[in-house]
Amino acid sequence: MSAVPFAINGVTIDDTFAEAFSMRGARVIVTASTPRWAHQAATTMTGFATSVIGCKVEAGIERLVPASETPDGRPGVSVLVFAFDSAGLQQRLIERLGQCVLTCPTTAIFDGLPTSTDRMPVGKALRVFGDGFQSSKMIGGIRYWRLPVMEGECLVEETFGKVTGVGGGNFLILAEDAERALAAAEAAVEAMAGAVGVILPFPGGIVRSGSKVGSKKYKSMIASTNDPFDPTLRPLTTTALPEGINSVLEIVLDGLDAESIRRAMAAGVPAACVDGVRSISAGNYGGKLGPHHFHLRGIVGAPGWTAPA
Amino acid sequence: MSDVVTLTLRAPVTAGRIGADAITPDALAGLAAPEIAALPLWVGPRRATVGELFTIAGERSDRVRIVGDLAGVDGLGTGMSRGTLTIDGAAGDGLGAGMSGGSIEALGDVGDAAGMAMAGGRIRVAGRAGDRVGAASPGASRGMTGGEIVVRGSAGADAGHRARRGLIVIGGDAGPGAAHAMIAGTVVVLGRVGSRAGALAKRGTLVTVGDVAIPPTYRLACRYRPVVLRVLFHYLARTYALPIEERVIAGLYARYTGDLAEIGRGEILAWVAA
Numbered sequence: 001m002s003a004v005p006f007a008i009n010g011v012t013i014d015d016t017f018a019e020a021f022s023m024r025g026a027r028v029i030v031t032a033s034t035p036r037w038a039h040q041a042a043t044t045m046t047g048f049a050t051s052v053i054g055c056k057v058e059a060g061i062e063r064l065v066p067a068s069e070t071p072d073g074r075p076g077v078s079v080l081v082f083a084f085d086s087a088g089l090q091q092r093l094i095e096r097l098g099q100c101v102l103t104c105p106t107t108a109i110f111d112g113l114p115t116s117t118d119r120m121p122v123g124k125a126l127r128v129f130g131d132g133f134q135s136s137k138m139i140g141g142i143r144y145w146r147l148p149v150m151e152g153e154c155l156v157e158e159t160f161g162k163v164t165g166v167g168g169g170n171f172l173i174l175a176e177d178a179e180r181a182l183a184a185a186e187a188a189v190e191a192m193a194g195a196v197g198v199i200l201p202f203p204g205g206i207v208r209s210g211s212k213v214g215s216k217k218y219k220s221m222i223a224s225t226n227d228p229f230d231p232t233l234r235p236l237t238t239t240a241l242p243e244g245i246n247s248v249l250e251i252v253l254d255g256l257d258a259e260s261i262r263r264a265m266a267a268g269v270p271a272a273c274v275d276g277v278r279s280i281s282a283g284n285y286g287g288k289l290g291p292h293h294f295h296l297r298g299i300v301g302a303p304g305w306t307a308p309a
Numbered sequence: 310m311s312d313v314v315t316l317t318l319r320a321p322v323t324a325g326r327i328g329a330d331a332i333t334p335d336a337l338a339g340l341a342a343p344e345i346a347a348l349p350l351w352v353g354p355r356r357a358t359v360g361e362l363f364t365i366a367g368e369r370s371d372r373v374r375i376v377g378d379l380a381g382v383d384g385l386g387t388g389m390s391r392g393t394l395t396i397d398g399a400a401g402d403g404l405g406a407g408m409s410g411g412s413i414e415a416l417g418d419v420g421d422a423a424g425m426a427m428a429g430g431r432i433r434v435a436g437r438a439g440d441r442v443g444a445a446s447p448g449a450s451r452g453m454t455g456g457e458i459v460v461r462g463s464a465g466a467d468a469g470h471r472a473r474r475g476l477i478v479i480g481g482d483a484g485p486g487a488a489h490a491m492i493a494g495t496v497v498v499l500g501r502v503g504s505r506a507g508a509l510a511k512r513g514t515l516v517t518v519g520d521v522a523i524p525p526t527y528r529l530a531c532r533y534r535p536v537v538l539r540v541l542f543h544y545l546a547r548t549y550a551l552p553i554e555e556r557v558i559a560g561l562y563a564r565y566t567g568d569l570a571e572i573g574r575g576e577i578l579a580w581v582a583a
Contacts, residue, residue: 031536072539073558108536135574137495137514137537138474140544144537152533155540 006302011273011280013296015305018170018265019284020292023052023082024089025165025256026120027112029065030101031076039064041107042077045100049081050202053211053223057092058082058167058254060199071110072155078112080199082167082254089162090120097156098126102147108155113256114142116161123156166292169253169261172210172229172281173272178247180276182206185249191271197260198253207250210283226283245278258292265299311367314345318363318377325353326401327362330384334392334411338371371411380420386413389430402439405432406446408456421465424458426451427475432458433549440465440484443477443496451492453477459549466503469496472513478545488515491575497541499553510568510575516541518557518580527567527577535562535578556583 006013030045032038042061049059058081065076081096083089101107109123127134127145135146136158143158173188175181189205192198200206210229215221227233228240229248241248251268255261269280282296297305314337328351337345345368346360359365363375371392375385380399387403390410402420405413405427412431415423421439424432426446438460443453444467452472463481470486472494479487479496485503488496491513501519508524516538523529542558545551562578 071543072536073543074536074539108540135512137541138476139537139541140548144540146535146537152531153535153537155536 004304006297006305008270008273008300011277013269013273013300013302014279014281015297016282017284017287017296018168018282018294019287019290020166020168020170020258020261020294021290022292023058023084023165023167023254024086024162025080025082025254026089026093026160026162027062027256028079028081028093028097028101028160029070029076029110029112030079031065031070031072031074031108031110032104033074033106035064035075037104037106038075038077041101041104042079044104045096046079046201047100049096050207052082052084052167056083056088057096058199058201059092059096060201060254062199063194063196072108074108076110080165080197080254080256082165082199082201086118086120086162090122090125093120093122093160094125097122098129102126102129102149102154102156105151109157111157111160113161113163116163118162119159120162121158122160123158126156127158163256165254165256166258166261167254168290169255169265169292169294170283171251171265171269171272171296172283173249173251173277174241174245174279174281175247175249175277176244177276180274181247181249184272184274184277185251187274188251188268188272192251192253192264192268195260195264195267197256198264199255200251201254202252205251207252210248210250213285240281242278250283258294261292262294262299265294265296266301269296269300310369312370313372313374314365314367314370315374315376316345316359316363316365318375318379318382319361321378322352322381325355325381327352327357327382328384329359329382329401330387332359332373332375332385332394333387333389334371334373334394335389337369337373338392339369342368380418383420386411389413399436404434405430408432418462423460424453424456424477427453427456427458429456431456434458434460434462437462437481438464438468438479440467441470442468442479443472443475444468444470445472453494459545459551461551463500468498469494469513469515472496478549478551480551482519488513488575491515495541497545499557507575507577508568509571511571512574514575515577516562516580517577521577521579523565523577523579524568526569527565528569530564530566530576532561532563532581534559535564538562538578 046059062078070076210226211223215224331348383401386405399417406425418436445452453475466484467486482500491510493512497516502521
C-alpha cells in the first residue's frame, strides 16, 4: 500500500481493492449455422443472469469464436456461467441450455473447458428430451448426444467441465456527471471486450445500482442500494463520495481465475480514466469476506506500490 | 533402454506364413535384445524365434518399428495395450487384433482382420486393408468394442461386422457387408460401398459418401445436414490428416433408418450431391 497519490490522465486511482469471492464456473461454446444464430442463442441463455443474488447465476458472452476454432467448424460464441456451488451450476446449465439453446435453430452445444477433470453430466441430463430416440456418438474420446428435434438434430456434449472461478471483481467510476460516467464505463467495457476467461454480467457490462449487503430498513432484503456511493443521498447518509462527484457507475467482473480478472481490470481501469472522471475506486468488505483482493494500484502498475503483507 | 526397438526382416518370407503374436510393444518394453531375440514365432507349423527371422536394434522400449515386406507376417500387435508399433511396409492378417490401447501405424497394405475384436487404441493404415476390418472373431458375437481404425485406401468385405463400439474409417471403397450386423459404433466409407451395407444392423451408423445400395429393410427418414458429421470429419482431418472435402463435411445427407429386420435403430447417412 502507498499513501502517495497516483493518477492516470488526472484521474485518481484510489489506494483500495476490489474484494471478490470464489464461485463455480463453466464455459459453453455454442455454435450455429451463422454467427447471427450463435449469438442469438448466447444472448438468450445469458439473459436474467446479472447477479447470483436474484438470478441464481451470473452469465455472459466471453467472446465470439471463429469457425476455425470450434469442434464443428461453424461460427460460435463462448459463454461463461457462474454459480455459488457445483449443484447450482449444473442445474442452471441444464435449464438454460435446455430452454435457450436446444430451442434455438441450428445450434450445437460444446464444452469449453475440455481439460477440466471435474465434470458435470449436463448433456447426459438433456438427452432425455429425445424421449428414447436420442443416440450418442463417441468422437475422439468425447461422447456427444444427438437429440432429435423438429428442425433436425441438436448435438450436445455429454459432460461439461467446471472450475473454481472468481466472482465479484469490480471497480467504481466516480464522475462529475452521469453522462461522463457512462462514457467512461463504456470505454472501460470496450477495452475489456473479448478478454479471455472473463465476463461482465451486468447490462452492457455496467452496473448503476451497486449494492451493499443487507438493508438498514427491510430485514428481508439480502442486498440494498449502496447508499454511501449514491450521490442523491449525500446529505442523508455517511457518504463515501468526495465533493464534485455526481454519478457513479460500477463494472463487475467474473472470471475463470483471478489472473483473468486482473488482466481485464488492467485494461479496463486505465480506459475509464477520461475527462470528467475524478477517481476510480473499488468495492470491498474490509478484506474479511472474500479471498480474492484486486488492488487497483497494483493492477495498473502504480510506481512504488507494494502488496500489503 | 532405447528410444525405439527396430526389427528388420532378414529375408522375404517364403516358407509359409509367420505367426508373430509375440511382437507387441507391451512385450518388448521390458526385454533386453537377447530376450527379444528369444521370443517365439511360428513359421507355418514350425516354431522359430524372433532372432532367427529379424535383426534387432534397441531394447526395452514400447516404441517398436518393424521393417520389411511383412505381408506374410500375421498377428503383429495382437492384444497390445500401450506404446506404438510402426510397420514400415505391408503387414499380414490380424494386425492389432484384440488390442486395447496404444497405436499402430502401417505404412503399406494390410491383410485381413485388422483390428479384429479390438477394444481400444488406434490403427492407421496408409494403404489398403483386407476383409473384416474391426469385425468379430469367427463365431464371436461382437466385433470391435472400442478404438479407431483409419484405412486410407480401400477395404475388403465385412468391415465392422458385429462391431459394438468404435470407429472405422475407410478412405476408399468398401467391399460387401460393411457394417453388416453392426450392434453400435460408426463406419465411415468415403468411397463406394458394396452390397449388404448395414444389413441386419441393430444400431450404429454407416456413413457413405460414394455410391451405396440401401437395403430394402431401411427406410428414408429425411435429408439434412448432421452436425455430428461435421464434428466427426473435423476430428478426422485434425487427428489423421485425412483430406476431406468441404462438400462432404458440410454436405446434405439422406438418413435411412434400419435394419427393420432387426430393432431398426441403426442408420445409414448417405451423402447426397447437391
